[in-house]
Amino acid sequence: MNQQRSFFFNVDWIIVLIYLALCTIGLLNIHSAVYDVRHPNIIDLDTNYGKQFLYILSAIVIAIVILLLESRFLSALAPAFYGITIFLLLLVLVIGRNVGGNQAWISLGGGFRLQPSEFAKFATCLFLARYLSGVNVRITEFKSFLIAAAIIGVPMLLILRQPDVGSTLVFCSLIFVLYREGLSPYFLVIGALFIFLFVTAILYNPLYVIAALSAVTFLTAYLFKRNKRFVVTLMAGLVLSIAFIFCVKVIYNKVLQPHQKVRIDIILGITKDLKGKGYNLNQSKIAIGSGKMWGKGYLHGTQTKYSFVPEQSTDFVFCTVGEEWGFAGSIVVLGLYLFLLLRLIMISERQRSPFTRIYGYGVASVIFFHVMINIGMTIGLVPVIGIPLPFISYGGSSLWSFTILLFILLKLDSNRMGMVYA
Numbered sequence: 001m002n003q004q005r006s007f008f009f010n011v012d013w014i015i016v017l018i019y020l021a022l023c024t025i026g027l028l029n030i031h032s033a034v035y036d037v038r039h040p041n042i043i044d045l046d047t048n049y050g051k052q053f054l055y056i057l058s059a060i061v062i063a064i065v066i067l068l069l070e071s072r073f074l075s076a077l078a079p080a081f082y083g084i085t086i087f088l089l090l091l092v093l094v095i096g097r098n099v100g101g102n103q104a105w106i107s108l109g110g111g112f113r114l115q116p117s118e119f120a121k122f123a124t125c126l127f128l129a130r131y132l133s134g135v136n137v138r139i140t141e142f143k144s145f146l147i148a149a150a151i152i153g154v155p156m157l158l159i160l161r162q163p164d165v166g167s168t169l170v171f172c173s174l175i176f177v178l179y180r181e182g183l184s185p186y187f188l189v190i191g192a193l194f195i196f197l198f199v200t201a202i203l204y205n206p207l208y209v210i211a212a213l214s215a216v217t218f219l220t221a222y223l224f225k226r227n228k229r230f231v232v233t234l235m236a237g238l239v240l241s242i243a244f245i246f247c248v249k250v251i252y253n254k255v256l257q258p259h260q261k262v263r264i265d266i267i268l269g270i271t272k273d274l275k276g277k278g279y280n281l282n283q284s285k286i287a288i289g290s291g292k293m294w295g296k297g298y299l300h301g302t303q304t305k306y307s308f309v310p311e312q313s314t315d316f317v318f319c320t321v322g323e324e325w326g327f328a329g330s331i332v333v334l335g336l337y338l339f340l341l342l343r344l345i346m347i348s349e350r351q352r353s354p355f356t357r358i359y360g361y362g363v364a365s366v367i368f369f370h371v372m373i374n375i376g377m378t379i380g381l382v383p384v385i386g387i388p389l390p391f392i393s394y395g396g397s398s399l400w401s402f403t404i405l406l407f408i409l410l411k412l413d414s415n416r417m418g419m420v421y422a
Contacts, residue, residue, distance in 0.1 A: 010414040011067065012347060018340045019063075019391060019406060023056050023399070025333060026392035029320040032299050033313040034394075048313055048394055055396040059403040066407040071415040074408055075130060075355055082127035082151075088116035089158040096162070104162045117167040118401035120155040122408065125362030127151055128174065132181055133354040139181045148178060166373075166385035173369035177361045190237075197241055201248040210242055284378045288322030288330075295326030313394040315386050318378045333392075337371045347413050356412040363409050367402070 031042045031049040044050040088106070096103040097113065105113040128151050131137060137144045152174050160168045179188060200209050217238045221231045252261060287301065296302070301323035312319055322330050341364055348360030367390050374389040376382040388398040 022391035078126040078130040085123040115397035122405040129359035287319040291326040
């Protein structure tokens with residue numbers, strides 16, 4: 001009885017309440033986004049909102065089961081979870097169902113589908129935490145870094161084959177986990193630099209970009225000419241940057257899909273296509289802006305009601321929040337996510353177990369990336385790449401995977417005063 005009471009009080013119920021609040025907000029917004037007057041009941045299983053209600057109930061069951069598991073079980077089976085998701089990612093390339101141009105779904109019958117890439121997120125976080133918390137593993141050593149990069153890179157490559165660029169990019173967020181464990185901050189700087197070079201090489205003539213970059217590099221080298229090692233590194237960086245700039249056009253023209261290139265062009269202002277590829281983004285911005293301060297009210301959004309924004313219950317669900325709940329409601333939702341992320345970091349930092357700390361940062365990184373990109377694409381700050389808003393967007397695979405991701409951490413945290421596992 002004492003152990004049960006201890007377990008009850010050790011679970012972080014603040015996060016549980018935030019989770020339930022976000023799930024409830026999601027259900028209400030999905031109900032509004034795809035509302036059918038013939039099926040007004042929010043738990044009508046013939047509708048998407050009825051199915052979402054069922055997904056939420058099953059997610060709560062999954063959460064309870066995870067909280068009742070033995071913590072060591074989660075650590076010990078991390079390689080098995082990772083192996084299973086890799087197998088499913090291979091399987092979906094063979095028997096998967098193509099939806100929206102991505103062969104990312106395995107049909108389960110009865111209108112239900114499973115998206116393995118969603119579950120690969122928690123499995124990768126678990127396995128990465130298991131490896132990095134091992135004895136004699138140092139992320140600053142090349143071998144350890146290479147293995148960690150492979151753990152992250154294998155599911156990325158398989159998901160890219162679907163091709164699902166949005167889900168692939170989510171795994172890039174795990175660079176923050178490696179940074180927390182000792183990876184040099186230069187990797188973050190290099191990553192930001194290459195993103196900058198990619199954008200500028202698309203916007204401007206590559207030769208002009210190279211000329212400007214060379215001028216800045218030589219000026220910096222002159223100012224720090226006494227530090228020969230820094231100058232050599234700087235020049236090596238310039239050579240790599242020039243090589244990357246010349247590769248940008250190849251990547252842009254050969255790797256990216258046509259619809260992805262159009263979306264990037266629209267975001268960067270190269271082209272305007274308000275009735276074509278830019279339609280979703282334009283209608284999304286109209287919907288959010290029309291909500292003003294307090295919104296139009298539940299089930300009263302005109303953009304929502306008349307389906308002006310496609311995918312409004314999934315990728316563009318935040319439009320419904322903005323239109324019907326207004327700026328005030330949007331701030332509430334953003335506040336819940338911010339509080340959740342800060343709480344996740346706090347939980348991670350209070351751990352005695354390196355495994356739990358690393359996994360906690362993985363959870364925070366994945367959720368942060370999803371929130372930042374999903375909301376960013378609905379307001380025109382980033383290209384539309386199609387990833388769900390955690391706990392709010394419609395979909396069983398998404399909700400279940402985020403539930404598993406979050407509640408594994410809550411289970412590990414509830415046992416933080418116990419033994420420290422590797």
